[in-house]
Amino acid sequence: MNNDKLIIQTPAPADIIDLGMGNPDFNLLPDEIFRLASEKAFKKGINASLQYGTEQGNGYFRATLADFLTHSFREQVDPASLFISTGSSAGLNLLTALYTQAGDTVFVEEPTYFLALKIFADHGLNIISIPIDDKGLNLDILEEKLQQYSPKLLYTIPTFQNPSGKTLSLAQREKLVELAEKHDFLIIADEVYHLLDLTGLKPPKPFALFAKDSAQIASLNSFSKILAPGLRLGWIEAHPKVLKKLTSTGLLDSGGGMNPFTSSIVHELVESGDLEKNIALLRRTYQSRLIIMDKALKEMLPIAEYILPRGGFFFWGRIPGQNTSKLRKRAKDFKVDFRQGALFSANQGMTEYMRLCFAFYGEDEIIEGVRRLSRCIFKT
Numbered sequence: 001m002n003n004d005k006l007i008i009q010t011p012a013p014a015d016i017i018d019l020g021m022g023n024p025d026f027n028l029l030p031d032e033i034f035r036l037a038s039e040k041a042f043k044k045g046i047n048a049s050l051q052y053g054t055e056q057g058n059g060y061f062r063a064t065l066a067d068f069l070t071h072s073f074r075e076q077v078d079p080a081s082l083f084i085s086t087g088s089s090a091g092l093n094l095l096t097a098l099y100t101q102a103g104d105t106v107f108v109e110e111p112t113y114f115l116a117l118k119i120f121a122d123h124g125l126n127i128i129s130i131p132i133d134d135k136g137l138n139l140d141i142l143e144e145k146l147q148q149y150s151p152k153l154l155y156t157i158p159t160f161q162n163p164s165g166k167t168l169s170l171a172q173r174e175k176l177v178e179l180a181e182k183h184d185f186l187i188i189a190d191e192v193y194h195l196l197d198l199t200g201l202k203p204p205k206p207f208a209l210f211a212k213d214s215a216q217i218a219s220l221n222s223f224s225k226i227l228a229p230g231l232r233l234g235w236i237e238a239h240p241k242v243l244k245k246l247t248s249t250g251l252l253d254s255g256g257g258m259n260p261f262t263s264s265i266v267h268e269l270v271e272s273g274d275l276e277k278n279i280a281l282l283r284r285t286y287q288s289r290l291i292i293m294d295k296a297l298k299e300m301l302p303i304a305e306y307i308l309p310r311g312g313f314f315f316w317g318r319i320p321g322q323n324t325s326k327l328r329k330r331a332k333d334f335k336v337d338f339r340q341g342a343l344f345s346a347n348q349g350m351t352e353y354m355r356l357c358f359a360f361y362g363e364d365e366i367i368e369g370v371r372r373l374s375r376c377i378f379k380t
């Protein structure tokens with residue numbers, strides 16, 4: 001593992017177990033798969049992918065990706081519905097730039113992925129949050145808010161949500177699409193955890209599969225959680241009208257399609273089946289880590305209230321009576337860290353919640369991290 005601050009965005013401090021980290025484990029970044037894929041790509045000839053790329057993304061890569069998605073989603077995915085991005089964050093930023101202007105209103109979930117809040121703040125948007133309940137986004141409250149506001153877009157993480165782990169049911173997904181059609185807002189569905197079901201429960205069909213019939217949907221996805229974040233590669237699945245908007249931006253006029261070189265390498269490992277094998281390995285590994293964290297929490301932190309996540313990366317727990325922002329300051333003394341609930345709220349709410357990640361550390365460190373957290377909370 002290389003913890004060099006000159007290379008890595010958030011190096012994990014050596015003496016602290018940071019259960020807040022939302023990154024994949026260094027040991028699960030598949031170097032060898034990339035070496036093999038690169039060799040194949042160079043053997044075939046990489047020259048064209050060193051040129052400015054076609055706006056929508058390399059067509060051969062999109063065809064291979066569409067095959068992979070067709071198999072994974074068990075429903076036909078058309079290569080023409082895919083747009084290659086430099087990851088989910090970049091896709092979100094681009095769509096936000098295209099669909100909003102400063103001062104517009106956007107809807108987010110409460111809680112939501114905190115860095116999406118930052119992207120919306122960059123664009124000067126008015127952020128309104130809609131609570132999540134046990135079934136995911138609360139559509140009754142959404143309908144009430146739609147009487148008051150006309151949002152340009154709604155940002156949702158419908159499956160194994162970051163941070164809450166919740167998943168929206170199929171019926172609720174269908175209803176949400178109806179509401180988007182009726183009130184004319186874009187649903188940006190961030191589906192980066194969709195393929196990381198960990199407990200045998202397959203999630204309902206992704207918004208990606210609704211997109212061919214509705215210009216009110218854009219599904220964001222990424223290789224960050226299923227391969228490696230350093231690739232900066234992902235995709236958007238959307239209706240031709242949305243794709244047209246995306247491919248005619250000034251950004252692509254000037255810079256060409258996104259990440260053609262990396263696409264040509266990743267193409268090889270999707271085609272060879274190595275991506276699928278990697279996802280199977282991640283599922284097995286994360287599943288045992290999820291079980292270990294659940295057991296550790298039950299044994300050492302029984303006051304934590306949470307619903308067992310069925311996939312993704314995170315536990316979202318309420319610690320009754322604790323302000324987790326204050327707790328986090330004390331946590332450093334106990335050589336442990338987490339992310340406080342308020343980070344994931346557009347209105348400084350969620351103060352008794354914390355997000356814990358089971359993906360970054362191995363099993364022993366997860367147990368030790370929960371032990372330290374328990375000592376910190378119970379001051380022992």
Ligand SMILES: Cc1ncc(COP(=O)(O)O)c(C=O)c1O
Nearest residue numbers: 022087088089113162190222224
């Ligand atoms: C919901 C969600 N969206 C986006 C991202 C970042 O994705 P990318 O690396 O593709 O930009 C993350 C990573 O933590 C995430 O949890």
